[in-house]
Amino acid sequence: MRTAEVARRAGYSVQQVRNLERDGVLPSAARTSSGYRSYGEIHVRSALAYRALAAAVGPVEAKKIVRAVHRDPVAEVLALLDAAHAGLDAERAELRLAREAVRVISGEPLEDVRGSDSMSVSELATALGVRPSTLRHWDAELLVVPDRDPARGTRRYTPAQVRDARIVHQLRLAGYRVEPLRALMPELRRSRRIEDITSALAARDAAITTRSLALLDGGAALSAVLSY
DSSP: OOHHHHHHHHTOOHHHHHHHHHTTSSOOOEEOTTSOEEOOHHHHHHHHHHHHHHHHHOHHHHHHHHHHHHHSOHHHHHHHHHHHHHHHHHHHHHHHHHHHHHHHHTTSOTTOOOGGGOEEHHHHHHHHTOOHHHHHHHHHTTSSOOEEOTTTOOEEEOHHHHHHHHHHHHHHHTTOOHHHHHHHHHHHHHOSSHHHHHHHHHHHHHHHHHHHHHHHHHHHHHHHHHTO
C-alpha cells in the first residue's frame, strides 16, 4: 500500500508516517521500480502500536519500545513494556499517598494564615510542639524552606511557610517518611484549599486511567506486530 493508505488507517499525516519510518518506528518500506514507498500490514500495525503507546508513556519511550520490536529479542521488548506498566503503578501509588495525605490534613485550616502568623524558628517550634532542630531538618530536606532575615540571616517563616509546616507536622504525626513527603509537598503547596487538592488529584487519577487503557491497547497492538 502507499503512504497515504498507511496514514489514513493509522490516523497520521503522510509526513508523520515518513517520520516514523525515518525514526525506525516503522520498518523500512520497500521501493517500487519507480522509487515509491510500498508498505505492508506490519507498517500499519506498528504505527497503531506507537500511537497507543505514545498516549500511555509519551513519544520518546513509545519510539524506544516499538523500535525494539523490530530490532531486539522479544524478552527485551517485554521488559520495556513491563517497565511502562511499573511506571504507571508507581504513579498510582503516589496518588494513593496524596489522597491519604489529604485525608490526614482535612482538618487543617489551610486558609487561616495572616501576616501576623510570620514566625521565627523558636516561635514556630513552640506552636507546633516540636524542637527547633526538627524545623531545621525540614529546611535541609526541602520540606519547609523559610525566608532569611537579610540582616542577621536567621530563619523567618512567612504565613505560607507556616501553613506548610503545619501540614508537614500533621503528616509526620501520621507516619509519613521524609522522602515521600519531599515528592508530595509541591503538589499540596500549589493549592490553598482541600477542595482544590481533591479536584487536582481526581484529574490526575483520570489521566492515569486514560494512560493505562492506552497502554493496554498498545500492548495488544504490539502483540499483533510480533505475531505478524
